[in-house]
Amino acid sequence: MSAPERFERLEATRIVAAPGALDEIDSPDGGRLLRLAPDDLLVLPPPERVEVADPYAIIEPEAGFSAAWFDRSELARLQAVSGWEFPVRCPEFAQGHLAGVPVKMLFDEGGVLVLVPAVLAHHLEERLGLGERAE
Amino acid sequence: MVLRLDCPHCGSRPVEEWVYGEVPDPPDYLTGAEERDVDRGFMMSNTEGARQERWFHAGGCRRWQTIGRDTTV
Amino acid sequence: MNEFIEAQVSFGWEDLRSSYDVVIVGGGGHGLSTAYHLATRHGITNVAVLERGYIGSGNSGRNTTIIRANYGIPEAVRFYQRSVDLYSRLEEETGRWIMHDRKGLLWLVHGTPGTRHERARSIVNQAFGADTVYVTPEEVRQICPDVDLNAGGGEFRVTGGSYSPHAATARHDRVVWALAEGAMKRGVHVHQRAAVTGLLKSGDRVTGVLTDRGPVAAGVVVSAVGGHVSTLAAMAGVRLPIRTHPLQAFVTNHYARSFRPIVASAGMGFYVSQTPRGEMLLGSAIDRQPSYSYRSSYEFLSYCSLPAVTLLPFLRNLTILRQWAGVCDMSVDMSPIMGYTGVDGFLVTTGWGTWGFKGIPAGGEQMAELIATDRTPELIAPFSLNRFKEDRLLFDPGSTGTTH
Numbered sequence: 001m002s003a004p005e006r007f008e009r010l011e012a013t014r015i016v017a018a019p020g021a022l023d024e025i026d027s028p029d030g031g032r033l034l035r036l037a038p039d040d041l042l043v044l045p046p047p048e049r050v051e052v053a054d055p056y057a058i059i060e061p062e063a064g065f066s067a068a069w070f071d072r073s074e075l076a077r078l079q080a081v082s083g084w085e086f087p088v089r090c091p092e093f094a095q096g097h098l099a100g101v102p103v104k105m106l107f108d109e110g111g112v113l114v115l116v117p118a119v120l121a122h123h124l125e126e127r128l129g130l131g132e133r134a135e
Numbered sequence: 136m137v138l139r140l141d142c143p144h145c146g147s148r149p150v151e152e153w154v155y156g157e158v159p160d161p162p163d164y165l166t167g168a169e170e171r172d173v174d175r176g177f178m179m180s181n182t183e184g185a186r187q188e189r190w191f192h193a194g195g196c197r198r199w200q201t202i203g204r205d206t207t208v
Numbered sequence: 209m210n211e212f213i214e215a216q217v218s219f220g221w222e223d224l225r226s227s228y229d230v231v232i233v234g235g236g237g238h239g240l241s242t243a244y245h246l247a248t249r250h251g252i253t254n255v256a257v258l259e260r261g262y263i264g265s266g267n268s269g270r271n272t273t274i275i276r277a278n279y280g281i282p283e284a285v286r287f288y289q290r291s292v293d294l295y296s297r298l299e300e301e302t303g304r305w306i307m308h309d310r311k312g313l314l315w316l317v318h319g320t321p322g323t324r325h326e327r328a329r330s331i332v333n334q335a336f337g338a339d340t341v342y343v344t345p346e347e348v349r350q351i352c353p354d355v356d357l358n359a360g361g362g363e364f365r366v367t368g369g370s371y372s373p374h375a376a377t378a379r380h381d382r383v384v385w386a387l388a389e390g391a392m393k394r395g396v397h398v399h400q401r402a403a404v405t406g407l408l409k410s411g412d413r414v415t416g417v418l419t420d421r422g423p424v425a426a427g428v429v430v431s432a433v434g435g436h437v438s439t440l441a442a443m444a445g446v447r448l449p450i451r452t453h454p455l456q457a458f459v460t461n462h463y464a465r466s467f468r469p470i471v472a473s474a475g476m477g478f479y480v481s482q483t484p485r486g487e488m489l490l491g492s493a494i495d496r497q498p499s500y501s502y503r504s505s506y507e508f509l510s511y512c513s514l515p516a517v518t519l520l521p522f523l524r525n526l527t528i529l530r531q532w533a534g535v536c537d538m539s540v541d542m543s544p545i546m547g548y549t550g551v552d553g554f555l556v557t558t559g560w561g562t563w564g565f566k567g568i569p570a571g572g573e574q575m576a577e578l579i580a581t582d583r584t585p586e587l588i589a590p591f592s593l594n595r596f597k598e599d600r601l602l603f604d605p606g607s608t609g610t611t612h
Contacts, residue, residue: 137505137506137507138497138499138501138503138505149507150495150496150497151507153497154496155496155497155498157451162447173596173597174447176596177449177540177596178447178448178449178596179438179447179448179449179450179451180438180442180447181438181439181448181450181451181452181498182438183436183438183439183500204497206452206498206499206500206501207499207500207501208501
């Protein structure tokens with residue numbers, strides 16, 4: 001069992017703020033910080049409370065993504081359908097197209113978390129052949 | 136070989152992830168207001184060679200970036 | 209290759225003179241057609257066509273050779289129908305076989321807006337002289353049984369289309385050489401490997417060109433350049449509403465059965481026809497970034513093939529043989545630009561985007577008349593560069609056959 005069956009809706013918190021303020025946020029226990037852009041941060045799972053040193057920061061629940069964990073053994077298969085090089089280091093965060101669908105990928109020791117805009121999740125499932133391979 | 140662009144935030148990515156953004160660039164010698172408006176609306180330098188362009192990284196960080204590119208390569 | 213071609217043209221190549229009445233920059237279809245019509249219609253033969261490479265080596269040799277007049281606006285229908293008529297007489301006129309083949313074009317649509325659009329197209333076409341008719345899915349099946357009207361059961365079910373019996377294809381290098389030969393026989397000079405590097409100016413007036421073989425004075429300089437026109441026009445101080453984009457195409461291996469019509473779907477963004485060799489020739493959207501590069505990409509093959517095999521399932525069994533790219537001068541309103549530029553002594557025929565080949569005979573004929581009479585013929589008056597200043601754009605993106 002290496003590939004997930006399908007993508008599940010992801011709960012997260014989105015913080016849009018001055019880049020300097022985002023730099024200072026610490027990773028919550030067991031949580032993850034995904035830096036989507038210099039002024040844009042996604043926190044998984046949603047923290048109970050978060051301090052941002054920017055009075056104009058926007059902090060909102062983010063429900064627009066679906067996500068699934070893939071085994072590291074699946075990496076070669078994913079790399080084959082992307083036009084860019086996956087990072088070698090770990091943990092590392094990267095964004096780009098996977099099978100023509102925009103995704104965000106968190107490369108970790110244990111596996112790869114793939115985030116996809118929820119409205120495109122079924123396209124990616126189909127293109128990666130998820131749920132079809134009953135081995 | 137597909138064209139690749141270097142995103143300052145995400146790294147080198149194929150052009151399919153990007154949206155090209157035209158920037159009007161009326162030349163300095165066009166001084167009349169109407170001339171400049173017509174130029175801004177329709178005309179393009181269409182440079183052959185190196186130039187700076189605006190690109191939107193739709194498939195990644197979703198930010199506008201200024202990227203240098205040689206249009207003859 | 210040149211020995212073969214030079215043997216076909218039954219006289220020698222002339223040396224470059226220091227002065228001509230007319231210098232045409234660019235030895236592609238439009239430049240040679242302008243020279244041909246200057247010589248044959250107006251007796252003007254003190255003309256030079258200067259070509260940087262060999263004639264037809266630019267977009268004239270890279271396009272998908274479709275000749276049609278099924279445009280969406282009156283000005284374009286009239287102009288392209290003139291070109292369709294001239295093409296059908298070109299073999300007789302030049303005595304050269306250009307492999308002109310009238311095969312008809314099916315333009316398919318997938319849904320109510322497209323259906324409405326094709327009904328409108330057929331009405332506009334008939335009103336301005338083109339024989340396009342609206343067709344139902346059943347008629348589509350009769351004209352081209354290979355089309356999967358269900359489009360694989362997806363969202364691109366064929367709901368109708370328009371059919372243009374006049375549409376044809378011709379062999380592009382034969383067209384170029386028939387025009388070159390016709391012009392040269394009457395005294396026009398065609399110079400290959402003669403690169404124009406600059407313009408000669410006297411005050412604001414353009415008085416000739418600089419070439420890598422020396423300066424050449426000219427009564428009038430005509431840019432029939434494809435791909436690098438903005439650079440040449442900038443030398444004259446002219447700014448153009450043009451962005452140069454690559455357009456890619458590919459052919460498959462030989463398909464044994466005859467595939468008669470040209471089939472296009474603007475909605476799915478591809479068009480296909482069969483070459484005289486039996487190969488299936490496919491084209492699709494322009495590359496989105498402006499570029500002068502001839503690079504081909506795997507991505508193009510994949511995004512062009514998917515809709516093609518969905519609509520024409522037999523294509524699945526074929527193999528792609530080769531692919532290539534040309535660079536297209538896309539005008540902002542997707543219509544050509546012909547005539548005066550506001551700079552004395554400098555004319556353009558440009559903005560031929562992805563629709564240049566079909567315009568070769570009429571474009572050359574009309575430009576020749578403009579040069580000979582110093583008046584813009586009525587047929588191309590709407591296509592002047594001035595239309596952008598005067599806000600009279602000829603916006604017709606739905607008729608270009610590519611997605612923009």
